[in-house]
Amino acid sequence: MYKTLIIKEELCTACGACENVCSRVYFKEENREKSAIRIENKPDGIKITACSQCGQCIDLCPVEALYRDKNGIIRIKKELCVGCFSCVGFCPEGAMFFHGDYTEPFKCTACGLCVKECPTGAIAIKG
Amino acid sequence: MTVNNLGKHKLLAEYKYKPAKLYRGYTSKSLYVNLSDNKIKEKEVTEMMKEKFIGGRGFGLWYLWNATTPNTRWNDPENEIIISPGPIGGITQYPGAGKSLVVTLSPNTGTVVDSNVGGYFGPLLKFSGWDALEVQGKAENDVVIFIDGNQGLVRIEEAPEEAVDSHILAEQLTELYADSEEDKRNISVVSAGTAAGNTMIGMLNFSFYDVRRKAVRLKQAGRGGIGTVLRDKKIKGIVVKFKGLKGDLNNPADFAKIAKTGVKLHKEICRLDDSQNRMRRNGTTFLAGIMNDYDLLPVHNFKYGSHPDGSQLAANNWVKMFDPGKADGCWYGCTLGCSKVVVDFELKTGPYKGQKVIVDGPEYETIAGVGSNLGIFDREYILECNFYCDTYGIDTISFGTTTAFIMECYENGIINKQITGGLELNFGNKEAVLELLHQMSRGEGFGKMAGLGIKKLKEIFIKEYGADPQFVNDIGMEAKGLEYAEYVSKESLVQQAGFGLANKGPQHDEAWLIFMDMVNNQLPTFEDKAEALHYFPMFRTWLGLVGLCKLPWNDIVPESNKDTEEPAKIIEHVQNYVDLFNAVTGKNIDIDGMIRQSEGVYQFQRVFNLRMGFGTREYDKVPYRSMGPVTVEEYESRRERYDNQLKELVGVDPEGKSTEEKIKILRKYREEQYEKITDAVYERRGWTKNGVPKLETLQKLGMDFPEVVELVKRYQ
Known part of the structure; x- marks a missing residue:
């Protein structure tokens, strides 16, 4: 059983607290473009995107910088990553992100900080 | 063997340097190595070079022009091999951005040739501090040129023990110069092989290390006999080593733009490649x-x-x-x-x-x-x-x-x-x-x-x-001394001229028009064909100036392309390239500006051919096999097609005529068509009827260097 983020979109109010805490912790600023969880208000409802740890990106990486750690989390070895963003383009869920300020991509590591911030229980950690 | 063999290498020359920092795609330095006297030095890459020759093939042409004279032959020590990746080369975000361009005087054609190739050498060379590598002279015994971009070290070493054939040599040299298995990805080797030294059709292998398969892989700079030149210079291998690759080493003006453009194409490929x-x-x-x-x-x-x-x-x-x-x-x-x-x-x-x-x-x-x-x-x-x-x-x-x-x-x-x-x-x-x-x-x-x-x-x-003589000249599929690439161009006038009018000889990388003509039917009129023979060679030349591969331009096509004004151009991808160029260099060109950059270099290469004794209309002739049926059985095999063409295009009734007569009539028609398209393309490219760039064309494009003007004047 991998540790993953469980998503219940029907409970989400799109308050953005999860995005803010994520970018604040990892990039020291509140900027949803730098968050590893993304909330979108779509015509057919709210969409939450975060990595499901499916691991399809592992084989795509030309430098073997992507791997699954002992908790089942897909992680990026920054020292190997050459910033090609192949993984960003090919993620089946659109959950591998990039930002022009950084040369490496970033993703959800199921750290759970956003879960603590979520006022409605729309996200939870499993595993 | 690793340690033993390095011990057997005899150091002939060593040069220490401080690797130049990249700024907006350029190091502004090039490395010059002379194997006759074992001299190694650096040169400045001038603003003029960047402005007029851009990089890659352009830098190669400029350096070779200055290194040689009209009398230089491919196996003279003065001949050079120049390798340059171009300013966009080495970005990691956009597919197909690691190409090296190699330029030399060709043993096949007797004039300048360029060939493009993948593998890691070009980008690692640039990140080692060099926009280009120029190798001149000839060694006495087999040598390896080694460039260490972290230490700031260039060495010429005699290398008597290693194999010559690439699948062994590239592995040996990778083993030899890598510090560990992990370090092998930081090495790239340029090499040829035993047959390159015994023939005129030698090519270069550029290696890259495949970390998954734990194997050295090879990509080829195939055309024009450059491997033959390498072996003639007694070079076994050229090795570059650079550790520390990151996504922004080109120090581009706008990394975010490059990243965004790259991810857009990754997503397009992910979405569409399976159905294209x-x-x-x-x-x-x-x-x-x-x-x-x-x-x-x-x-x-x-x-x-x-x-x-x-x-x-x-x-x-x-x-x-x-x-x-x-x-x-x-x-x-x-x-x-x-x-x-x-x-x-x-x-x-x-x-x-x-x-x-x-x-x-x-x-x-x-x-x-x-x-x-x-x-x-x-x-x-x-x-x-x-x-x-x-x-x-x-x-x-x-x-x-x-x-x-x-x-x-x-x-x-x-x-x-x-x-x-x-x-x-x-x-x-x-x-x-x-x-x-x-x-x-x-x-x-x-x-x-x-x-x-x-x-x-x-x-x-x-x-x-x-x-x-007529038979072998008809069926011998070479033009300008270079053997034809592998497409039957008989039914495609535009591809016949695409091959025949190509600067280096009949190679598809300059004008691969057969697919858009014959499969996609995108060039129906004569005017379409003549315009295509201007635009596409210029556009494709540009990719070789900046260090890009051609395949991601048209081997993946966005969904909206079919609704654009000119689907053959795949304009969204062309705009991607313009965006990349501007984002790397900080310049501000548009699509017209991109074509102008190419035109200058393209015209210069045509003049280079002229300087070497070629470059006029007679050298744009092609063997008839590339235009139409030479033999009776060839005609008979597609008789219905050819008979119909005689009726509909030539206005001749094939009834009652022998196959030999029909071949003759068809030939006359097709050869006239070829001359007609040649005239139209020369006009469009700003050349005389004899295929020589007009002075005003060169002046307009800023290629009116005194030596160029003096040469071209004689042909006006």
């Missing part, structure tokens, strides 16, 4: 089946365009043999990933018989060149031939097209078993083809003669063996 060319699965093999279906696949020395066994060479059969991989780019970030590979392939012939090896490819050109064009449809044989061409340092296109010519001459009795030393070079004889190739490696027998290439073989067959 399936490059990620098939590589370029997808073309073989299509070309056979459209009667464009060369069979029996371009005599025919398809074969009942052609389906044997279709992509679905190759895919079964490929080792599946999801990261098969020849530079980081190429998600089109056409570098397919066959692993554990057991060789059945030659000096490495019984060895299990990796075969890079085969690519379409190789399949058609050493396969269908020789009447061979056996995939195992094609892999074997592909492997040996690569490791021996032989261009599969020139080898295939030359052998096809030899086979037709053999079948027509121009040469016989006595002349070939017992080789029965009939179409379909794969054993004889492989033996011919092994002879090239050993530098003996008929293989040595065959390795001279078609232009010289024609002379020998006429002079020594009494061949009918």
